Amino acid sequence: MARVGLTSERLTRAGAELADEVGFDQVTVAELARRFDVKVASLYSHVKSSQDLKTRIALLALEELADLGAAALAGRAGRDALIALGDVYRDYAREHPGRYAATRLRLDPATAAASAGGKHAQMTRAILRGYDLAEPDQTHAVRLLGSVFHGFVSLELDGGFSHSEPDSQETWTRVLDALDALLRNWPAP
Amino acid sequence: MARVGLTSERLTRAGAELADEVGFDQVTVAELARRFDVKVASLYSHVKSSQDLKTRIALLALEELADLGAAALAGRAGRDALIALGDVYRDYAREHPGRYAATRLRLDPATAAASAGGKHAQMTRAILRGYDLAEPDQTHAVRLLGSVFHGFVSLELDGGFSHSEPDSQETWTRVLDALDALLRNWPAP
DNA sequence: GCGATTTGCCTAAATGCTTTAGGCAAGTTC
DNA sequence: GAACTTGCCTAAAGCATTTAGGCAAATCGC
Numbered sequence: 484m485a486r487v488g489l490t491s492e493r494l495t496r497a498g499a500e501l502a503d504e505v506g507f508d509q510v511t512v513a514e515l516a517r518r519f520d521v522k523v524a525s526l527y528s529h530v531k532s533s534q535d536l537k538t539r540i541a542l543l544a545l546e547e548l549a550d551l552g553a554a555a556l557a558g559r560a561g562r563d564a565l566i567a568l569g570d571v572y573r574d575y576a577r578e579h580p581g582r583y584a585a586t587r588l589r590l591d592p593a594t595a596a597a598s599a600g601g602k603h604a605q606m607t608r609a610i611l612r613g614y615d616l617a618e619p620d621q622t623h624a625v626r627l628l629g630s631v632f633h634g635f636v637s638l639e640l641d642g643g644f645s646h647s648e649p650d651s652q653e654t655w656t657r658v659l660d661a662l663d664a665l666l667r668n669w670p671a672p
Numbered sequence: 673m674a675r676v677g678l679t680s681e682r683l684t685r686a687g688a689e690l691a692d693e694v695g696f697d698q699v700t701v702a703e704l705a706r707r708f709d710v711k712v713a714s715l716y717s718h719v720k721s722s723q724d725l726k727t728r729i730a731l732l733a734l735e736e737l738a739d740l741g742a743a744a745l746a747g748r749a750g751r752d753a754l755i756a757l758g759d760v761y762r763d764y765a766r767e768h769p770g771r772y773a774a775t776r777l778r779l780d781p782a783t784a785a786a787s788a789g790g791k792h793a794q795m796t797r798a799i800l801r802g803y804d805l806a807e808p809d810q811t812h813a814v815r816l817l818g819s820v821f822h823g824f825v826s827l828e829l830d831g832g833f834s835h836s837e838p839d840s841q842e843t844w845t846r847v848l849d850a851l852d853a854l855l856r857n858w859p860a861p
Numbered sequence: 862g863c864g865a866t867t868t869g870c871c872t873a874a875a876t877g878c879t880t881t882a883g884g885c886a887a888g889t890t891c
Numbered sequence: 892g893a894a895c896t897t898g899c900c901t902a903a904a905g906c907a908t909t910t911a912g913g914c915a916a917a918t919c920g921c
Contacts, residue, residue, distance in 0.1 A: 485895090485898070486887070486888080486898055487898085487899080488898090490901085491900075499883070508697075511877095511879090511881080512877065512878075512880090513877075513878050516877095521694020521898095521899070521900095522899070522900060522901080523878080523879080523880090523881080524879095524881085524882095524899080524900075524901080524902090525881090525898070525899045525900070526899095527880070527881080528898065530896085532879080532880075533878080533879065533880090534737050534841070541904095557810075559820040587826075587830065589830055589831070603726045603909080618845070619837070619838045619842070622836075622837070622838060622843065623838075623842075623843045623846040623847060623850075624822070626827070626833060626840075626843045626847070627820070627824075627843075627847050627850060629818055629823070629827060629832070630819070630820050630823030630824035630827055630847070631816070631819050631823055632823070633826070633827060634818070634819030634820055634822040634824070634826070635815070635816075635819035635823070636820070636823060637776075637820055637821055637822065637823070638815070641778055642778070643777065643818070644720075644815060647811075648811070649812075649813075651693060653808070654811070654812045654815045656815075657809070657812040657861065658812060658815070658819070660859055660861070661812075661816060661854055661858065661859055663859075664854070664857070664859040665850055665853070666856045668849055668853070668857065669850065670849055670852075670853040672846065672849070674870090674916090675868090675869055675870070675915095675916070675917080676869085676870080678870085700907065700908090701908070701909090702906075702907050703907095706885045707873095710870070710871095711870070711871060712909090713870080713871075713872080713873090713874080713909080713910085713911095714869070714871070714906080714909080716908090716909070716910080717868085717869065717870080718869095721908080721909075722908065722909090723909080733920080742896095753893075771891075792877090
């Protein structure tokens with residue numbers, strides 16, 4: 484029996500592609516086996532379970548997204564940085580819907596702590612260096628930005644803004660403008 | 673064989689409770705049958721498929737949420753209305769996490785059109801009557817509010833804000849304040 | 862009341878995904 | 892080249908979905 488050369492990494496990458504094609508929920512060990520033309524049980528030497536596979540895909544996606552974010556933020560500040568990071572999330576979600584859905588997988592605390600998740604909060608916080616916010620407002624603002632990015636992107640992905648005017652690109656631009664204005668003019672308690 | 677009195681409605685309600693207990697993804701026709709102490713196949717007279725069951729739960733949740741929203745908005749305007757509607761979403765998600773997750777189920781266009789989904793957009797738009805926004809800014813603002821409500825609530829539900837200071841209630845209050853300020857001072861393009 | 866019809870829940874069975882146990886042969890090591 | 896490790900295999904059990912067909916309980920017409 485010829486060896487195909489399965490590894491956790493190859494399975495994870497293939498799983499991520501599968502997720503983008505058919506949706507993260509539809510990612511299945513069985514389908515992955517089919518794609519490698521291998522029996523299902525064979526995958527279980529490389530991946531502990533279906534859940535383990537999904538977790539690995541989530542970690543991959545978080546990592547990719549953090550790298551893209553870091554690249555986009557380099558050399559930018561204030562409004563430019565805000566727009567750059569927002570676009571990274573939105574573009575990633577549109578190009579890789581399955582991977583983006585994977586980033587929303589609930590990880591157990593230990594796994595989450597070891598993930599690139601922390602980098603995401605750090606990047607958002609970095610944006611705020613371009614604005615004049617002290618704690619605890621800075622944390623509130625980090626959470627607001629996270630909510631808007633995630634909320635907008637997932638509503639858009641679910642088709643919430645389609646088939647109605649104005650188109651969602653237009654709204655996205657104006658939402659980022661509004662956030663910039665808000666951060667420059669953050670209300671006192 | 674004694675008849676238990678199954679109906680689509682009872683199954684849907686029980687499914688919604690099950691969702692709140694074990695998570696929307698874990699809602700299964702088999703588990704529902706167990707709870708009614710009935711054979712699985714029996715449910716298929718009342719529900720077309722597992723997907724159909726989930727869709728019914730989603731429609732129920734959208735309806736409940738729309739009713740709560742309408743009640744909360746009655747007699748309120750401006751900032752009060754904004755806070756009231758925001759709290760409806762947040763409280764519902766915290767009290768009924770499974771049902772809230774159900775509202776995010778992707779519905780086919782026909783079902784979505786017949787759902788209470790439209791009421792939600794209308795309610796958000798109603799809030800904006802208390803602010804001075806013309807189209808297309810009004811639509812942008814509707815989408816922003818939807819993004820923040822959904823984004824915040826789902827990040828909070830996923831534990832994104834837990835175990836870190838300040839607590840998420842505090843952030844929520846300040847986020848609503850910030851949105852109010854933003855709507856009163858919406859930036860020109 | 863009582864027969865006819867509808868309705869509700871049943872048994873049975875096929876399909877598909879997950880997961881574990883144990884085996885054999887291809888690759889690696891010395 | 893023998894001994895070991897590793898990769899993919901067969902086999903089988905468990906559970907969820909879904910369909911087909913059956914019997915009995917509720918309901919309706921008379």
